[in-house]
Amino acid sequence: MRDVCVVGLGLIGGSVARAARAAGREVWGATASPADAEAARGDGVEVSDLAAALDRAARSDALVVVAVPLPAVEEVLRAVPAGTRVTDVVSVKGPVADLVRRVAPGVRYVGGHPMAGTSASGWAAGRADLFRDAAWVVALDDDASPDLLLDVIALALDTGAHVVPTTSAEHDAAVARISHLPHLLAAVLASVGADGGALALSLAAGSFGDGTRVAGTRPELVRAMCEGNRTALLDAVDDALGRLGAARGSLASTGGLAKTIDAGHAARGSLDAIRSSTGTPFDLDLTAPDALERLRALGREGGRVTSLEGATLRARTS
Amino acid sequence: MRDVCVVGLGLIGGSVARAARAAGREVWGATASPADAEAARGDGVEVSDLAAALDRAARSDALVVVAVPLPAVEEVLRAVPAGTRVTDVVSVKGPVADLVRRVAPGVRYVGGHPMAGTSASGWAAGRADLFRDAAWVVALDDDASPDLLLDVIALALDTGAHVVPTTSAEHDAAVARISHLPHLLAAVLASVGADGGALALSLAAGSFGDGTRVAGTRPELVRAMCEGNRTALLDAVDDALGRLGAARGSLASTGGLAKTIDAGHAARGSLDAIRSSTGTPFDLDLTAPDALERLRALGREGGRVTSLEGATLRARTS
Numbered sequence: 001m002r003d004v005c006v007v008g009l010g011l012i013g014g015s016v017a018r019a020a021r022a023a024g025r026e027v028w029g030a031t032a033s034p035a036d037a038e039a040a041r042g043d044g045v046e047v048s049d050l051a052a053a054l055d056r057a058a059r060s061d062a063l064v065v066v067a068v069p070l071p072a073v074e075e076v077l078r079a080v081p082a083g084t085r086v087t088d089v090v091s092v093k094g095p096v097a098d099l100v101r102r103v104a105p106g107v108r109y110v111g112g113h114p115m116a117g118t119s120a121s122g123w124a125a126g127r128a129d130l131f132r133d134a135a136w137v138v139a140l141d142d143d144a145s146p147d148l149l150l151d152v153i154a155l156a157l158d159t160g161a162h163v164v165p166t167t168s169a170e171h172d173a174a175v176a177r178i179s180h181l182p183h184l185l186a187a188v189l190a191s192v193g194a195d196g197g198a199l200a201l202s203l204a205a206g207s208f209g210d211g212t213r214v215a216g217t218r219p220e221l222v223r224a225m226c227e228g229n230r231t232a233l234l235d236a237v238d239d240a241l242g243r244l245g246a247a248r249g250s251l252a253s254t255g256g257l258a259k260t261i262d263a264g265h266a267a268r269g270s271l272d273a274i275r276s277s278t279g280t281p282f283d284l285d286l287t288a289p290d291a292l293e294r295l296r297a298l299g300r301e302g303g304r305v306t307s308l309e310g311a312t313l314r315a316r317t318s
Numbered sequence: 319m320r321d322v323c324v325v326g327l328g329l330i331g332g333s334v335a336r337a338a339r340a341a342g343r344e345v346w347g348a349t350a351s352p353a354d355a356e357a358a359r360g361d362g363v364e365v366s367d368l369a370a371a372l373d374r375a376a377r378s379d380a381l382v383v384v385a386v387p388l389p390a391v392e393e394v395l396r397a398v399p400a401g402t403r404v405t406d407v408v409s410v411k412g413p414v415a416d417l418v419r420r421v422a423p424g425v426r427y428v429g430g431h432p433m434a435g436t437s438a439s440g441w442a443a444g445r446a447d448l449f450r451d452a453a454w455v456v457a458l459d460d461d462a463s464p465d466l467l468l469d470v471i472a473l474a475l476d477t478g479a480h481v482v483p484t485t486s487a488e489h490d491a492a493v494a495r496i497s498h499l500p501h502l503l504a505a506v507l508a509s510v511g512a513d514g515g516a517l518a519l520s521l522a523a524g525s526f527g528d529g530t531r532v533a534g535t536r537p538e539l540v541r542a543m544c545e546g547n548r549t550a551l552l553d554a555v556d557d558a559l560g561r562l563g564a565a566r567g568s569l570a571s572t573g574g575l576a577k578t579i580d581a582g583h584a585a586r587g588s589l590d591a592i593r594s595s596t597g598t599p600f601d602l603d604l605t606a607p608d609a610l611e612r613l614r615a616l617g618r619e620g621g622r623v624t625s626l627e628g629a630t631l632r633a634r635t636s
Contacts (some may be wrong), residue, residue, distance in 0.1 A: 089541020264505020302516030
């Protein structure tokens with residue numbers, strides 16, 4: 001089991017560190033936050049400055065997990081020695097991959113994104129079981145080395161997560177639709193409701209409460225997430241504008257909303273179906289020549305990797 | 319306590335009948351559904367054909383509660399003798415008030431809308447406590463007689479609901495924003511997510527699940543609700559299109575979403591504030607010359623009527 005150096009010891013980084021240690025790995029870290037450093041040390045994790053932590057990683061051929069917010073990633077990458085094994089847990093993958101190519105082309109990199117979190121932040125909010133049964137996206141871009149890929153998959157599985165293999169571009173397009181657009185629509189809906197004044201808000205029941213819940217998330221987190229995925233989010237917003245505009249046109253002209261409502265009902269049915277499905281298990285040899293292509297296809301079809309033995313992945317379809 | 323004749327014995331009508339009976343009132347009804355008729359009789363409620371039920375209501379000066387879907391309201395109204403006291407529990411108020419003026423101008427009418435429900439339907443799904451602590455909108459239009467107003471408020475309070483006094487127009491505008499638009503946006507969001515394929519749906523977590531929950535509601539119910547409130551819903555959709563379009567423009571031009579996200583966060587804060595507020599109690603004399611105006615102002619400000627003694631309403635601000 002490879003050692004792990006976690007850079008950024010907030011909610012996600014702190015949970016990765018705890019989970020990796022609980023799985024029996026050697027773990028150390030660095031953070032720009034004195035409070036997180038002190039809290040992590042209090043929980044027995046060795047914390048040093050960035051240069052020292054990365055130097056130790058280079059010497060022990062450890063896996064460096066970049067767990068800082070997107071705006072801070074570039075500075076961290078500039079400090080990583082060439083040849084180091086690097087992954088990250090940032091919520092957008094294309095922009096991080098671009099940064100690696102631009103400022104740290106000598107590192108070995110495979111990106112990741114564990115789909116878990118809470119509204120709290122900081123080391124103290126982290127938990128060793130935060131990722132249990134969650135999806136952990138691993139970005140299988142064309143330049144991903146199979147060797148490092150295995151490292152990243154093994155770490156994700158060690159935390160209790162399931163691995164969803166895909167590419168950076170497909171990941172960013174997907175999360176724009178199922179995470180960033182929902183946050184934007186929740187904000188829009190909350191504002192339209194509040195425009196109706198106290199009467200409207202006092203009558204609001206389940207549909208408005210559910211539809212606006214994530215508008216209560218800290219605005220700076222939502223902005224960072226949405227703005228960081230600008231290109232893919234624009235596509236998703238255009239899709240939503242087109243569908244809402246078509247509904248408006250139909251309501252104004254014929255008075256009917258069947259197409260919009262029926263399509264939405266069928267789509268929600270697809271979500272429920274994929275959530276209740278247990279899938280079909282199968283094995284996948286990571287050393288096979290078409291392994292990357294097969295993994296990408298698995299992710300595209302909603303499947304997951306659930307465990308690993310040697311270089312053999314145990315997966316299940318959606 | 320005035321007798322109650324409920325026309326339509328589905329989820330809402332059946333719950334009104336049960337709650338009115340539990341409050342000690344004489345209750346009978348009529349329904350076009352043989353299954354609901356049989357089930358209601360099985361629970362000890364006298365069910366006859368529409369003409370006989372309405373005739374008994376006229377003879378005993380009872381309050382008739384129209385609890386059929388909007389498309390069936392006109393036929394019921396045509397059968398009601400002039401002079402009868404009538405209210406309704408349909409989810410849209412302007413179109414029902416228009417129907418009354420057009421086809422039953424001789425009845426005494428004050429509209430209502432209890433804001434409660436479940437995804438189930440039919441007499442068997444009803445409960446005597448369905449309306450407990452729910453908002454029951456009472457429409458104080460200019461032609462509402464204070465005498466009948468008291469009847470409708472008393473019935474709503476008897477079921478355990480709180481009365482939100484407002485006008486038909488203000489009610490329809492409010493529910494377009496906090497109920498009908500949320501259903502439409504949920505349908506749009508579900509479709510945009512499903513457009514992302516199995517990968518997107520397999521990565522969907524809380525924000526997408528919450529934002530699409532009501533897209534799982536039976537499409538015919540959602541259509542009836544949204545299409546029946548066409549004019550007000552168009553205004554709400556235009557507001558949403560304007561706000562989403564502005565967000566799109568800002569994201570494309572400057573890359574920033576601060577205005578949209580911050581406004582949504584503040585709006586959701588307003589909802590949380592109104593929900594956690596306990597308000598200030600005060601009394602309101604329904605025989606005062608400005609009672610109607612004061613009641614409408616109370617509803618506009620998010621307040622509720624919580625009980626009744628004689629002609630004195632006990633209310634609370636938002």
